[in-house]
Amino acid sequence: xxxxxxxxxxxxxxxxxxxxxxxxxxxxxxxxxxxxxxxxxxxxxxxxxxxx
Amino acid sequence: xxxxxxxxxxxxxxxxxxxxxxxxxxxxxxxxxxxxxxxxxxxxxxxxxxxxxxxxxxxxxxxxxxxxxxxxxxxxxxxxxxxxxxxxxxxxxxxxxxxxxxxxxxxxxxxxxxxxxxxxxxxxxxxxxxxxxxxxxxxxxxxxxxxxxxxxxxxxxxxxxxxxxxxxxxxxxxxxxxxxxxxxxxxxxxxxxxxxxxxxxxxxxxxxxxxxxxxxxxxxxxxxxxxxxxxxxxxxxxxxxxxxxxxxxxxxxxxxxxxxxxxxxxxxxxxxxxxxxxxxxxxxxxxxxxxxxxxxxxxxxxxxxxxxxxxxxxxxxxxxxxxxxxxxxxxxxxxxxxxxxxxxxxxxxxxxxxxxxxxxxxxxxxxxxxxxxxxxxxxxxxxxxxxxxxxxxxxxxxxxxxxxxxxxxxxxxxxxxxxxxxxxxxxxxxxxxxxxxxxxxxxxxxxxxxxxxxxxxxxxxxxxxxxxxxxxxxxxxxxxxxxxxxxxxxxxxxxxxxxxxxxxxxxxxxxxxxxxxxxxxxxxxxxxxxxxxxxxxxxxxxxxxxxxxxxxxxxxxxxxxxxxxxxxxxxxxxxx
Numbered sequence: 074x075x076x077x078x079x080x081x082x083x084x085x086x087x088x089x090x091x092x093x094x095x096x097x098x099x100x101x102x103x104x105x106x107x108x109x110x111x112x113x114x115x116x117x118x119x120x121x122x123x124x125x
Numbered sequence: 126x127x128x129x130x131x132x133x134x135x136x137x138x139x140x141x142x143x144x145x146x147x148x149x150x151x152x153x154x155x156x157x158x159x160x161x162x163x164x165x166x167x168x169x170x171x172x173x174x175x176x177x178x179x180x181x182x183x184x185x186x187x188x189x190x191x192x193x194x195x196x197x198x199x200x201x202x203x204x205x206x207x208x209x210x211x212x213x214x215x216x217x218x219x220x221x222x223x224x225x226x227x228x229x230x231x232x233x234x235x236x237x238x239x240x241x242x243x244x245x246x247x248x249x250x251x252x253x254x255x256x257x258x259x260x261x262x263x264x265x266x267x268x269x270x271x272x273x274x275x276x277x278x279x280x281x282x283x284x285x286x287x288x289x290x291x292x293x294x295x296x297x298x299x300x301x302x303x304x305x306x307x308x309x310x311x312x313x314x315x316x317x318x319x320x321x322x323x324x325x326x327x328x329x330x331x332x333x334x335x336x337x338x339x340x341x342x343x344x345x346x347x348x349x350x351x352x353x354x355x356x357x358x359x360x361x362x363x364x365x366x367x368x369x370x371x372x373x374x375x376x377x378x379x380x381x382x383x384x385x386x387x388x389x390x391x392x393x394x395x396x397x398x399x400x401x402x403x404x405x406x407x408x409x410x411x412x413x414x415x416x417x418x419x420x421x422x423x424x425x426x427x428x429x430x431x432x433x434x435x436x437x438x439x440x441x442x443x444x445x446x447x448x449x450x451x452x453x454x455x456x457x458x459x460x461x462x463x464x465x466x467x468x469x470x471x472x473x474x475x476x477x478x479x480x481x482x483x484x485x486x487x488x489x490x491x492x493x494x495x496x497x498x499x500x501x502x503x504x505x506x507x508x509x510x511x512x513x514x515x516x517x518x519x520x521x522x523x524x525x526x527x528x529x530x531x532x533x534x535x536x537x538x539x540x541x542x543x544x545x546x547x548x549x550x551x552x553x554x555x556x557x558x559x560x561x562x563x564x565x566x567x568x569x570x571x572x573x574x575x576x577x578x579x580x581x582x583x584x585x586x587x588x589x590x591x592x593x594x595x596x597x598x599x600x601x602x603x604x605x606x607x608x609x610x611x612x613x614x615x616x617x618x619x620x621x622x623x624x625x626x627x628x629x630x631x632x633x634x635x636x637x638x639x640x641x642x643x644x645x646x647x648x649x650x651x652x653x654x655x656x657x658x659x660x661x662x663x664x665x666x667x668x669x670x671x672x673x674x675x676x677x678x679x680x681x682x683x684x685x686x687x688x689x690x691x692x693x694x695x696x697x698x699x700x701x
Contacts, residue, residue, distance in 0.1 A: 091390060106397050109401045110203075110207065118346045124335065124338025
């Protein structure tokens with residue numbers, strides 16, 4: 074069975090920059106997602122407190 | 126449903142399937158069939174991952190959860206963003222580096238073939254049953270409410286997804302999912318705004334939230350440490366982390382979605398998209414349910430939301446009992462309505478004493494209405510032990526049919542079917558691929574041509590589609606549907622995750638140790654699940670099965686490897 078390479082010759086390198094503006098490293102992307110998670114839980118906790 | 130609704134429903138479903146098949150025509154070598162064209166953009170991957178996870182059950186059943194129990198179920202998803210980061214950092218680079226078609230191929234390279242086949246078999250059993258629930262769930266609710274024949278609904282929706290999944294493969298699945306999730310978002314947002322418009326004059330979103338909070342429907346986060354509470358911050362974050370890690374990291378129906386990315390970057394961003402939007406999406410769907418609860422404080426709801434089950438017992442002694450309950454419910458609901466008006470008026474006046482008194486009265490009457498709902502279920506169960514007494518899955522569809530305009534009804538029914546087809550397509554695509562790659566290629570024929578493997582993948586997809594349709598035709602679920610799916614996943618996912626964590630991080634553990642450890646851990650989870658009614662101490666939240674199964678598999682692997690003695694270390698390229 075033929076098994077082509079995961080990357081085409083023109084594809085960006087596997088560990089290159091993430092791409093979206095304001096994110097130069099993957100660590101920044103993961104930090105952003107983690108920050109969103111913490112913010113979402115905090116907002117839900119405030120929401121719970123406001124309407125309990 | 127009128128003609129306009131049917132035009133919206135059939136036009137959307139058939140149009141999306143036909144357009145996607147046309148767009149992906151001719152891409153039928155093995156790599157394209159199993160992993161897509163390699164050009165898939167991260168947003169398509171992100172939406173595809175989301176569509177695979179969010180089945181019709183999510184949109185049909187979750188609002189009912191919000192209506193009945195409030196927002197607490199959102200905590201079930203707290204582990205998801207953390208798990209997605211973990212998958213993006215650890216699992217994904219290894220899968221791409223080894224260029225595997227299925228996640229279980231990796232187990233074969235890291236350990237041995239028996240461990241690979243064990244992982245694939247656990248996936249096939251769990252996902253094969255899950256696929257049956259995925260197709261059964263919307264069919265049972267929609268056929269009951271619409272008066273359609275259940276078997277025809279199951280077979281028609283099942284065959285449509287089998288045809289386009291088997292014909293178009295991974296790329297067609299990803300493309301249809303992108304358009305289907307667009308329809309789903311449009312439908313749910315429409316339902317939300319129409320619901321707000323249907324609230325009485327003078328009652329805005331703020332008042333509705335205040336009212337829902339007054340009935341304890343907006344408790345989204347519970348930091349209680351009590352292990353018998355099904356959803357808490359801790360069970361959702363820790364148990365949910367292991368559930369999500371196993372689902373996104375080792376379930377081929379998800380792995381196949383993100384391996385379709387043109388590069389590691391596209392796959393990673395697709396996962397991160399879900400890490401950001403998963404919790405808000407679930408919150409929104411549950412909030413919709415809580416707002417439907419508010420709506421039914423101003424518009425009298427049925428005592429029991431499954432009209433077919435109620436109608437089946439409308440005569441004789443049971444019918445008389447149900448009519449008596451209906452009458453008592455109407456009286457209690459009127460008193461509750463008066464109590465709500467008094468509470469809102471007291472709040473507006475800024476009178477704390479009157480507010481507290483009115484709220485206490487309102488909650489006391491609400492207890493009575495809830496007791497009457499429970500009594501209805503008891504009467505139905507006494508008349509027929511097989512009666513479907515859990516009506517929360519029928520709340521949203523009842524609201525749609527009774528209170529939304531035509532056209533919007535068609536759109537919302539399309540949402541349920543689009544969600545059913547999108548998740549089912551992802552599952553069938555993965556089941557077909559795993560059977561062809563992990564079983565057929567390694568047990569039946571190792572040296573066949575690509576064309577042969579594509580043909581086998583297609584027939585395996587058809588086979589699993591027929592298995593799912595068959596399971597759906599004979600299924601009968603007592604649990605709320607969304608919980609049934611999560612319970613089934615939790616029974617298997619922890620052990621599968623344990624296999625992969627040992628593979629990634631415990632380089633000294635070999636195939637024999639992990640194989641027997643996984644079997645023992647799976648037996649432990651079965652024992653915990655089936656003995657929970659015999660031994661009350663075992664009756665804890667099912668989310669913990671994920672953690673226990675994983676920990677047992679990892680711990681027993683280490684123990685067995687210690688007993689068996691050392692082995693040659695794993696290849697560095699195959700571990701994290």
